[in-house]
Amino acid sequence: MVRKQFSRRTGYCCVRKQLEGIWxxxxxxxxxxxxxxxxxxxxxxxxxxxxxxxxxxxxVGSTEVTEELFLEYLSSLGESLFRSEAYNLFEHNCNTxxxxxxxxxxxxxxxxxxxxxxxxxxxxxxxxxxRPLLDSIQIQPPGGSPVGRPNGQS
Amino acid sequence: xxxxxxxxxxxxPSRGPAAAQGPASAPAEPKIIKVTVKTxxxxxxxxxxxxxSVQQFKEAISKRFKSQTDQLVLIFAGKILKDQDTLIQHxxxxxLTVHLVIKSQNRPQxxxxxxxNAAGTNTTSASTPRSNSTSISTNSNPFGLGSLGGLAGLSSxxxxxxxxSELQNQMQQQLLSSPEMMIQIMENPFVQSMLxxxxxxxxLIMANPQMQQLIQRNPEISHxxxxxxxxxxxxxxxxxxxxxxxxxRNQDLALSNLESIPGGYNALRRMYTDIQEPxxxxxxxxxxxxxxxxxxSSSSSGEGTQPSRTENRDPLPNPWAxxxxxxxxxxxxxxxxxxSGSGSSSNSATGNTVAAANYVASIFSxxxxxxxxxxxTENPQLIQNMLSAPYMRSMMQSLSQNPDLxxxxxxxxPVFTANPQLQEQxxxxxxxxxxQMQNPDTLxxxxxxxxxxxxxxxxxxxxxxATEAPGLIPSxxxxxxxxxxxxxxxxxxxxxxxxxxxxxxxxxxxxxxxxxxxTGPAGPGSTGSGGPPGPTVSSSTPNExxxxxxxxxPNQQFIQQMVQALAxxxxxxxxxxxxxxxxxxxxxxxxxxxxxEANLQALIATGGDINAAxxxxxxxxxx
Numbered sequence: 112m113v114r115k116q117f118s119r120r121t122g123y124c125c126v127r128k129q130l131e132g133i134w135x136x137x138x139x140x141x142x143x144x145x146x147x148x149x150x151x152x153x154x155x156x157x158x159x160x161x162x163x164x165x166x167x168x169x170x171v172g173s174t175e176v177t178e179e180l181f182l183e184y185l186s187s188l189g190e191s192l193f194r195s196e197a198y199n200l201f202e203h204n205c206n207t208x209x210x211x212x213x214x215x216x217x218x219x220x221x222x223x224x225x226x227x228x229x230x231x232x233x234x235x236x237x238x239x240x241x242r243p244l245l246d247s248i249q250i251q252p253p254g255g256s257p258v259g260r261p262n263g264q265s
Numbered sequence: 266x267x268x269x270x271x272x273x274x275x276x277x278p279s280r281g282p283a284a285a286q287g288p289a290s291a292p293a294e295p296k297i298i299k300v301t302v303k304t305x306x307x308x309x310x311x312x313x314x315x316x317x318s319v320q321q322f323k324e325a326i327s328k329r330f331k332s333q334t335d336q337l338v339l340i341f342a343g344k345i346l347k348d349q350d351t352l353i354q355h356x357x358x359x360x361l362t363v364h365l366v367i368k369s370q371n372r373p374q375x376x377x378x379x380x381x382n383a384a385g386t387n388t389t390s391a392s393t394p395r396s397n398s399t400s401i402s403t404n405s406n407p408f409g410l411g412s413l414g415g416l417a418g419l420s421s422x423x424x425x426x427x428x429x430s431e432l433q434n435q436m437q438q439q440l441l442s443s444p445e446m447m448i449q450i451m452e453n454p455f456v457q458s459m460l461x462x463x464x465x466x467x468x469l470i471m472a473n474p475q476m477q478q479l480i481q482r483n484p485e486i487s488h489x490x491x492x493x494x495x496x497x498x499x500x501x502x503x504x505x506x507x508x509x510x511x512x513x514r515n516q517d518l519a520l521s522n523l524e525s526i527p528g529g530y531n532a533l534r535r536m537y538t539d540i541q542e543p544x545x546x547x548x549x550x551x552x553x554x555x556x557x558x559x560x561x562s563s564s565s566s567g568e569g570t571q572p573s574r575t576e577n578r579d580p581l582p583n584p585w586a587x588x589x590x591x592x593x594x595x596x597x598x599x600x601x602x603x604x605s606g607s608g609s610s611s612n613s614a615t616g617n618t619v620a621a622a623n624y625v626a627s628i629f630s631x632x633x634x635x636x637x638x639x640x641x642t643e644n645p646q647l648i649q650n651m652l653s654a655p656y657m658r659s660m661m662q663s664l665s666q667n668p669d670l671x672x673x674x675x676x677x678x679p680v681f682t683a684n685p686q687l688q689e690q691x692x693x694x695x696x697x698x699x700x701q702m703q704n705p706d707t708l709x710x711x712x713x714x715x716x717x718x719x720x721x722x723x724x725x726x727x728x729x730x731a732t733e734a735p736g737l738i739p740s741x742x743x744x745x746x747x748x749x750x751x752x753x754x755x756x757x758x759x760x761x762x763x764x765x766x767x768x769x770x771x772x773x774x775x776x777x778x779x780x781x782x783x784t785g786p787a788g789p790g791s792t793g794s795g796g797p798p799g800p801t802v803s804s805s806t807p808n809e810x811x812x813x814x815x816x817x818x819p820n821q822q823f824i825q826q827m828v829q830a831l832a833x834x835x836x837x838x839x840x841x842x843x844x845x846x847x848x849x850x851x852x853x854x855x856x857x858x859x860x861x862e863a864n865l866q867a868l869i870a871t872g873g874d875i876n877a878a879x880x881x882x883x884x885x886x887x888x
Contacts, residue, residue: 175340176343180345
């Protein structure tokens with residue numbers, strides 16, 4: 112069983128678009144939660160980051176992929192596509208990761224309102240104005256441990 | 266939400282007429298579909314017939330991704346595609362994406378491995394942090410050369426008079442954690458020849474008192490060590506880093522399999538606590554690491570039946586396994602590398618008490634080492650520390666008990682490769698030689714800078730003689746002379762005799778002059794006869810690097826003359842082996858070993874140890 116969790120953080124900030132939240136997503140598989148932050152791919156027990164238990168859980172499906180295979184996959188990802196340096200708040204963030212992994216595991220994507228969030232924000236003038244600032248934000252929810260990196264960064 | 270993966274791109278008209286004509290393969294409309302295969306790192310498009318099997322698909326993939334088909338794992342819609350399925354069965358149509366994971370080495374599906382072939386430890390683990398500096402670990406080099414150099418170098422770099430053992434441990438860790446270094450070490454033919462001597466391995470292991478305890482408690486271990494086949498095999502494995510890795514992996518897998526057997530986990534734990542931990546401690550003390558991490562575990566791989574874990578274990582406490590929890594200290598190694606010329610040259614033998622004496626040789630041929638050696642004289646304390654390190658002692662002991670080993674080591678040195686005659690000469694001297702090494706006087710003399718300086722003077726004198734009175738000493742090269750007398754580890758290079766003290770090797774004179782114990786090296790003229798004092802220096806004379814080339818003939822004669830002159834003053838202490846071993850020979854005869862020649866050889870080789878001799882004799886018989 113694969114569950115997906117969101118953490119809900121309210122973000123209003125004068126965007127003039129009601130945002131329900133700025134979603135941080137992670138994916139829970141084989142009783143471990145995996146997410147991508149500025150420190151690269153990390154894992155923790157479900158709900159184990161500082162953000163606490165999820166706001167909503169979306170069941171993405173079930174997978175046959177074994178844990179070992181999955182971890183190997185993750186470490187390949189961690190070396191290629193999801194290195195810690197690759198983190199970008201808008202374009203290559205935790206939701207990107209969750210989406211990618213969900214597809215790998217089940218073939219399904221995560222709900223589009225999550226993945227569309229960055230473009231929504233950027234479509235506002237406010238968002239564009241703030242973009243340089245926002246780009247530099249690096250989010251790494253504490254509480255996880257790195258996955259699959261040879262030198263154990265962060 | 267029920268999308269089945271991404272679209273790979275504009276859908277191709279793959280069901281065009283061309284497809285309808287059927288490109289080879291199956292009957293009934295084999296349409297070619299384009300399927301995207303996506304790995305974590307890349308993605309590629311493949312055109313395959315619609316009704317192909319997963320197996321065929323994998324074959325096409327394996328070519329493009331340059332892997333083997335059994336390394337490929339295809340995942341679609343959360344399912345792992347098995348070889349005998351077909352693409353259609355999983356609903357893989359044109360334009361869809363299949364995920365691929367290329368398994369690096371392990372087969373995560375819990376396939377049972379051959380536990381009996383699992384090697385003990387992981388020599389070259391690729392993921393350890395690299396220390397590109399090389400630490401000179403002076404692990405019990407019997408002749409103290411490399412270690413001296415290393416230590417001196419280190420001290421000069423600010424690590425003055427630390428506890429040698431600690432230092433060495435650190436250095437070993439550093440060394441071990443660098444896979445490149447390990448590879449280099451392993452590739453050194455000398456090391457390999459070392460490793461290929463099962464007797465030696467066994468001895469070294471047995472020399473460790475904790476190992477002895479362990480063996481008492483677990484007799485299976487002694488079986489392991491005593492079985493030459495096993496030893497040989499594990500040594501072979503140890504020599505081959507790639508194989509080691511394979512073995513390690515197999516072992517790990519077998520272990521994990523074992524865990525899942527009901528009750529198996531308990532067995533594992535028991536084995537761990539019984540065997541692994543003590544070994545760990547034993548090894549840690551010596552090597553500061555956990556070489557037996559997988560050794561202990563190897564004992565449980567297989568079916569948990571103890572005899573079957575024959576070839577799992579690398580009997581050699583494998584210091585080349587970077588312990589998982591090791592903190593490599595970067596201090597010593599980095600400073601060393603700055604002190605010693607090129608990084609590769611300052612590799613040194615580590616871990617294995619059977620260090621690589623040859624390493625020392627290669628080390629010495631660098632100018633960096635030369636300067637290091639100079640510093641040796643400046644810090645005798647270091648030498649003392651080093652020589653008194655416990656494993657040095659055990660190394661010495663094992664060497665003295667096993668003259669063959671020492672012979673091998675010495676004779677493999679480049680010094681001797683150029684001169685088989687030297688080898689022959691040295692061979693019989695080895696037991697005595699080793700005795701000397703154990704002599705505490707030797708050690709203290711070695712650490713006495715003045716003594717070494719005196720020896721230098723001697724050599725200088727010899728050289729002067731050679732130039733001034735060539736007739737007296739026909740083509741005498743002091744280096745060679747002295748080298749013949751004892752250096753086991755002199756670099757063959759062009760190092761001049763004078764100059765930085767070369768490998769400081771205690772040597773014994775050739776011939777009947779046995780250990781001239783406490784008469785001490787001292788300066789010229791201190792020896793019995795009045796002859797040129799060079800070769801007479803007894804226990805510890807630092808020897809220069811040797812140039813054992815073509816002048817060895819006349820030099821040998823000269824030296825022999827000198828030696829014989831001295832022999833007059835010192836009664837031979839090594840009587841004829843036959844006489845020495847008279848009693849043992851009789852015992853062997855009584856036991857039924859009637860081949861006197863062979864008995865004698867065996868006794869000589871084992872230095873009079875009857876049990877070892879018997880084993881040798883038995884081992885040499887066809888079995």
